[in-house]
Amino acid sequence: MKVGFIGLGTMGGNAAKNIIRAGFETYVFDLRPEAATDHIAMGAKWVDSPRDMIGQVDCVVSMVFGPPHLDAVLNGPEGLLKGDCQGKLWIDMTTSSPRFMRELVKPFVAAGGRPVDAPVTGSVDAAIRGDMPMFVGGEDADVEAARPVIEAMGELRKVGKYGNGYVAKLVNNQLWKVHAAAIGEAMVCAKKAGLEPDVWWEVMKGGAADSFVMQHDVPSIFAGHYDPSFPIKLCLKDLGLIKELLEETGTRSEMLDACYARFREAGDRYGAEAGEMTVCKVVEDDAGVELRVSGDWVAPWEVIHQAAE
Structure with a gap:
């Protein structure tokens, strides 16, 4: 499985490193290219946008600041929906609004995408170690498909339907x-x-x-x-x-x-x-x-x- 990671902040940057360590071919994107320096040194590949990323991977992981940033990830001029979403997993680990996200992902699902919400708890040390508890919602088949990526970053705790993770x-x-x-x-x-x-x-x-x-x-x-x-x-x-x-x-x-x-x-x-x-x-x-x-x-x-x- 090829994995893309969007959002290389304090938590996301460390989580992305654990995906690389787990052996996944990894692509990274952040609004600050310098945030990807360590990841590229570890073997990750840089992409210029979420649209470019989804064309090259099987699974996109995102961890950004909040709802407006997720809207941009999906619907922006270079967002995921501008690429081919058919069959692609989208694991979002952002702290966000369940109502907002259930509406936001509808066009992604309509385009054949498979959304999983997996917000995390713990602190940056858990992100570094790769043992973050993760509240995971989504269709059972999608969660199981996402499991190897999630477990590279932490502990999968299933909470039911999509949005329950939030x-x-x-x-x-x-x-x-x-x-x-x-x-x-x-x-x-x-x-x-x-x-x-x-x-x-x-x-x-x-x-x-x-x-x-x-x-x-x-x-x-x-x-x-x-x-x-x-x-x-x-x-x-x-x-x-x-x-x-x-x-x-x-x-x-x-x-x-x-x-x-x-x-x-x-x-x-x-x-x-x-x-x-x-x-x-x-x-x-x-x-x-x-x-x-x-x-x-x-x-x-x-x-x-x-x-x-």
Whole structure:
């Protein structure tokens, strides 16, 4: 199978490397040609557009910023629909709107294409290692055809029909962001009450308060970088999509609304490129408390794939 990859950002760039490592003949495209330097050095071939890509591959994988960018990938002047889509797989890993995407792919399906949605969870270290959990929706035959490519990048978690992957990703991020915002309040409160952050962290893990955020993201607060590999601007984009889904389904959203407001405040204070966990720095700064802890905290983007060790 020949595979094309569109979108070589922090997550997508690392995922594409794992497709190359798995032995697939790989073609790459990004709006920034320099983003493909490492991939070409690993043996990938550059193409000039999604249209050129779909003419040369059996499967296109995309991971871009959001819905407008996916619209451009499919419907742009050099989009996928300008090429031959018959029988071609399109695995999209972008965090997007399920309603929007179910409409967007209709002409792709009409042209003979086979769409699979596979948004990911985890962080950049999972993308580097190639063990990202992936929420995969689509026709069973299409998912099975896409399985070798998906499993080169991570763990396939089937969620049913096309679009359900986007649903799973949004509610996943809903819980993630709410917990990220709440952790800052809990940590600062604990420290002001006499419980040091390192002790607090050790005793919280494995109990009722545990989560991916607790295990994975708290060290970025201790280190003081707040994980810029996932910036506030992406958090705000995701939170907007989550809010949209809650409104579409008529679901109460008071907790999400409070979380969204806290992330907007973090963006206003520290900038759109600041790390996601600066949502906790807001509480630190207002309390006049620092949550730094000395230690060998390996940043997520510093993880090395075993093949590169």
